[in-house]
Amino acid sequence: xxxxxxxxxxxxxxxxxxxxxxxxxxxxxxxxxxxxxxxxxxxxxxxxxxxxxxxxxxxxxxxxxxxxxxxxxxxxxxxxxxxxxxxxxxxxxxxxxxxxxxxxxxxxxxxxxxxxx
Amino acid sequence: xxxxxxxxxxxxxxxxxxxxxxxxxxxxxxxxxxxxxxxxxxxxxxxxxxxxxxxxxxxxxxxxxxxxxxxxxxxxxxxxxxxxxxxxxxxxxxxxxxxxxxxxxxxxxxxxxxx
Numbered sequence: 001x002x003x004x005x006x007x008x009x010x011x012x013x014x015x016x017x018x019x020x021x022x023x024x025x026x027x028x029x030x031x032x033x034x035x036x037x038x039x040x041x042x043x044x045x046x047x048x049x050x051x052x053x054x055x056x057x058x059x060x061x062x063x064x065x066x067x068x069x070x071x072x073x074x075x076x077x078x079x080x081x082x083x084x085x086x087x088x089x090x091x092x093x094x095x096x097x098x099x100x101x102x103x104x105x106x107x108x109x110x111x112x113x114x115x116x117x
Numbered sequence: 118x119x120x121x122x123x124x125x126x127x128x129x130x131x132x133x134x135x136x137x138x139x140x141x142x143x144x145x146x147x148x149x150x151x152x153x154x155x156x157x158x159x160x161x162x163x164x165x166x167x168x169x170x171x172x173x174x175x176x177x178x179x180x181x182x183x184x185x186x187x188x189x190x191x192x193x194x195x196x197x198x199x200x201x202x203x204x205x206x207x208x209x210x211x212x213x214x215x216x217x218x219x220x221x222x223x224x225x226x227x228x229x230x231x232x
Contacts, residue, residue: 033219033220042222042223042224042225043208043220043222045219045220045221048219056219059219089160091162093162093220104150104212104214104215104218105150105152105164105167106212106220107164108154108161108162108163109161110160110161111160111161111162113160
């Protein structure tokens with residue numbers, strides 16, 4: 001597609017429920033990233049996928065968070081047993097990692113605003 | 118570990134003026150990328166400008182330019198002839214010079230362009 005898309009745009013859930021956030025990267029981009037943007041913490045890296053390599057999960061804040069990327073394209077970030085502190089904007093980005101002037105530059109989606117009541 | 122510091126939480130300038138946003142960073146890497154991203158109220162993170170550390174020439178994109186001082190680890194953004202549409206949160210960001218690595222963001226500077 002023309003840009004990175006994310007769904008839903010907004011999500012309100014109750015504490016303890018599971019949520020799934022979706023990211024559709026730019027076609028042809030091999031790397032996909034998830035970040036979290038919260039008032040107190042700024043922008044934090046969560047996880048990234050590169051091709052068929054094992055994902056870098058070093059930023060996931062707890063084992064309630066997981067992500068997968070199917071077929072090297074669409075990714076889903078799952079938060080289990082949501083807590084109020086999970087309320088934030090979740091941003092997805094993608095990049096191509098081959099050569100070229102803009103190789104490595106990450107392009108972001110519009111984000112999903114999650115509110116846990 | 119890399120860190121990015123933006124010392125100006127908020128700034129306001131009149132339309133058509135020039136404004137400079139400050140950014141310093143800390144790293145032991147010699148090769149890396151630096152970015153400025155803009156986030157308007159729509160929440161969309163938009164790339165403003167990118168600088169590769171091995172390039173001495175400062176990057177420019179139309180009204181946006183940077184002053185990259187590698188030895189001082191400083192990377193400021195200058196916006197010339199500011200426009201109302203420049204009102205946004207601006208993030209300075211660092212990435213190692215690998216083509217797949219996470220970005221380290223500063224806390225951001227909220228910029229208001231006043232009519």
